[in-house]
Amino acid sequence: MNTQLIRKYNVPGPRYTSYPTVPYWDETGLDPGDWESTLIKAFAESYDDGISLYIHLPFCESLCTFCGCHKKITKRHSVEDPYIKTVLKEWKLYTELLPITPIIKEIHLGGGTPTFFSPDNLKRLIYGILDEAETAEQVEFSFEGHPNNTTKEHLQALYDLGFRRVSYGVQDYDPHVQFAINRIQPFDTVKRVHEWSKEIGYTSVNHDLVFGLPHQIKESIRDTIEKTNELRPDRIAFYSYAHVPWIKGNGQRGFNDEDLPKDDEKRGLYELGKHMFYENEYVEIGMDHFALRSDGLYEAMQYGNLHRNFMGYTAGATKVMIGLGMSAISDSWYSFAQNEKNIKDYEQRVERGEIPIFRGHILNETDLMIRRQILNVMCRFETEFDGSEHQFRQIKTRLSELEEDELIRISGRTIRVTETGIPFVRNVCMAFDLKLHKNKPKEKLFSQTV
Structure with a gap:
């Protein structure tokens, strides 16, 4: 390099x-009527293609200090039931707005920590979503799993509902790095949930790795990727750590700036990782993603179907993506709309029968x-x-x-x-x-x- x-x-x-990009959305805000009209337009134009759903499940039991997501830290699992009820009410507002029953092509559960929720509550959520919709012949249902709290019951319950893709946040296996980012998860924990996923029948298992974390050096990256290659996930996301404490506040101040690898040192970590992925038959897909040739993401790239949205890279494009839950972002191709970022504000808006957007942009x-x-x-x-x-x-x-x-x-x-x-x-x-x-x-x- x-x-x-x-x-x-x-x-x-x-x-x-x-x-x-979000900072350049219209400063005057987004009129809900404009969002709804562009949504209905895009929905009508692409009805047979189906829609995508992103469902934001924001709760985490502990704070990872590298994280830039919208989340709520709590150990009280009593929050699960009222939150699911609100998400399903929001979905009902959308299905009443749309002129005919939607066809769902994609569902992605993100967070936060989706596996904070019990298997029974996740089943209740998905059943509630699917009761108001039809499903496409070929669907892609995926979720983000935390290795420390994803159980075999979680995996089986979601598999039975049609989920075939799971993404595990690994980041790095070095104990020093894990301590700095407050994400302690031994290799054996990741190995266990990875093997459960394959045993149950998941066809695409992704591992998220991050380079540029505090205290990372070439030796720790090499060890992390050797362990990753041992498990041989179908996809690997190898993200650059985004150090933005001026946006995310104290959540990204769990370490000192001088602990971070800088410039060419940081990029050297990426180049080492990329070389090791190539040696193990992974192909670079888009930006910061790698996949085996047997994975659907590689096929999508070969056939020109690869798409990028707020969920990241996907194997197929839909014109309409509806975001449900606190802070979720929706996309009608002609406009973007983001939900209220505070849980109480989000819940109150939905209870009043309002689609809870607070900002957006008409393109x-x-x-x-x-x-x-x-x-x-x-x-x-x-x-x-x-x-x-x-x-x-x-x-x-x-x-x-x-x-x-x-x-x-x-x-x-x-x-x-x-x-x-x-x-x-x-x-x-x-x-x-x-x-x-x-x-x-x-x-x-x-x-x-x-």
């Missing part, structure tokens, strides 16, 4: 799970065009620019340095990311981001790109 390139391009930048034609470009770059590492000549000249000028550094190639209106440029894909996307360049942030908003 070229350390000069790392130092040059390691700047704050978005992860582009959406365009426009104009330029937004939609740029969104397509960024999705292409993120999912296929290339795009054919279909905007105006003036816009293309602007973007081409911003891409000139990346082209000189051989991170991209431009031929006509086609922009391709080179193999050298893949680690800098966020920087490439930033060149397309008209809103970012029109209104550069005066304060810290994003994590470092490399």
Whole structure:
């Protein structure tokens, strides 16, 4: 890895799970009627394709100090029942709004810690969702499991409901690193739940690993990936740690800044990991993801069906994604809408019979065009620019340095990311981001790109 390139391009930048990115959503807010009309429009246009559901289950029993998610720390499991009732009421508001019964293609349970909830309560939640909908012939139901509290009963209950994909948050196996991030989980614990998953019949098991954590060094990354390769998960997400304490407050102050690997040292951890994945027959998929050739994510990339949204990379695109639960984000392609981030506010809005959104963004034609470009770059590492000549000249000028550094190639209106440029894909996307360049942030908003 070229350390000069790392130092040059390691700047704050978005992860582009959406365009426009959340800080650039319309400051005047989102009128609920506008959100509902764009949702109904997209639903009608893509009815046969089905919809995706993201259900946010925010509770955790302890705080992981590297985490940037919206969560609620509690050991009181009495919170499960009222929260599920509220989520199902919110879902009922949507099914009453939609003109015909929705077809569900995807469900993803995220958090927080979905396996904080008991197997019986998770079954009640999913039965309640499916009672108000039909399911597509080919569905992808997935959930995030915490290795420390995912039981065989959890896995069997969700498998019986149609779940075939599970993602385990591993992060790192080094005890020193685990202590710093308050995430103590021995390898044997992960091995147990991984093997249970395969024994029950899950066809895609993902492990989340993170590089750039406090006290991480090459030896700890090497040991973590050797252990991961021993279990041979179908997918691996190898994320860059996003150090954003100015956004997440004390939750990311469980260690000192000097404990974090910096710049080329941090990227060296990624390059080591990537090399080890390649040696074990994993293929790089999009940004920071790897999969075996037998996994659906690899197939989606081969056939050009790979998609990226607030749930991350998925094997198929739906035009409509409805987010249920506190802080969940919905996407109608033409607009984004985020739910109230405070549980009490969320529950009160739903009890009043309101879809509980508090902010969002309606995309104009330029937004939609740029969104397509960024999705292409993120999912296929290339795009054919279909905007105006003036816009293309602007973007081409911003891409000139990346082209000189051989991170991209431009031929006509086609922009391709080179193999050298893949680690800098966020920087490439930033060149397309008209809103970012029109209104550069005066304060810290994003994590470092490399």
